[in-house]
Amino acid sequence: MSYGRVFPAWRAAAAPHWDAYVRHAFVEGLRDGSLPRAAFLHYLVQDYLFLVHFARAWALAVTKAATIEEMRICAGTVHALIDDEMRLHVATCAEAGIDAATLAAAEERPENLAYTRYVLDAGHSGDFLDLLAALAPCVLGYGEIGARLAPAAPGASYGAWIDTYAGTDYQQVCADVGALIDGAAARALGPDPAASPRWERLCATFRTATRLEVGFWDMGLAP
Numbered sequence: 765m766s767y768g769r770v771f772p773a774w775r776a777a778a779a780p781h782w783d784a785y786v787r788h789a790f791v792e793g794l795r796d797g798s799l800p801r802a803a804f805l806h807y808l809v810q811d812y813l814f815l816v817h818f819a820r821a822w823a824l825a826v827t828k829a830a831t832i833e834e835m836r837i838c839a840g841t842v843h844a845l846i847d848d849e850m851r852l853h854v855a856t857c858a859e860a861g862i863d864a865a866t867l868a869a870a871e872e873r874p875e876n877l878a879y880t881r882y883v884l885d886a887g888h889s890g891d892f893l894d895l896l897a898a899l900a901p902c903v904l905g906y907g908e909i910g911a912r913l914a915p916a917a918p919g920a921s922y923g924a925w926i927d928t929y930a931g932t933d934y935q936q937v938c939a940d941v942g943a944l945i946d947g948a949a950a951r952a953l954g955p956d957p958a959a960s961p962r963w964e965r966l967c968a969t970f971r972t973a974t975r976l977e978v979g980f981w982d983m984g985l986a987p
């Protein structure tokens with residue numbers, strides 16, 4: 765999956781961490797069903813809390829955007845997170861006897877706190893593009909994982925999870941976000957983004973968020 769032109773360059777600059785993220789043992793366990801159910805539910809509860817703060821970060825992006833079209837994509841992502849993606853978490857947890865109140869009251873693990881608050885701080889202390897560099901590994905990494913795992917989904921134990929990220933709605937969000945990044949980068953960095961003095965720092969933000977994704981999967985394997 766390319767999802768635009770800038771994202772592949774950021775991904776290449778984070779290469780070893782990116783591979784550790786999208787090919788993590790947790791992901792392989794989702795693909796072949798070997799992931800213990802307890803680890804999956806533990807992850808899903810934490811991920812629900814993650815998405816609450818992640819939606820806040822996309823809402824911050826609405827306020828940092830420069831055009832109506834950018835605002836529309838960011839607001840659409842807030843909507844997709846709250847009304848589509850979190851539905852998976854609420855429904856799957858309900859089947860396991862974990863109700864919405866229990867989900868909302870769960871205690872955040874430090875790995876979760878570190879990641880979400882890092883992303884929010886990248887947005888508060890930086891501009892629109894700094895925030896997008898911190899948001900990108902999450903959105904586009906799950907898009908890449910979903911697309912890669914899609915052939916394994918039919919009949920798989922974790923097929924509903926895979927379908928959420930492999931589905932056309934989520935993949936459309938990824939395509940929109942890739943284009944959003946390209947447009948914001950062209951405006952802030954000019955026609956050759958990698959030649960900009962800001963480039964290294966943006967790569968570093970993307971790399972840090974990618975490392976925090978690896979930490980999130982590690983946490984998932986250690987209920």
Ligand SMILES: Cc1ncc(CO)c(N)n1
Pocket residue numbers: 811814815849901902903906977980
């Ligand atoms: C930790 C994490 N990263 C990315 C996504 C995709 O939205 C998610 N649900 N959770």
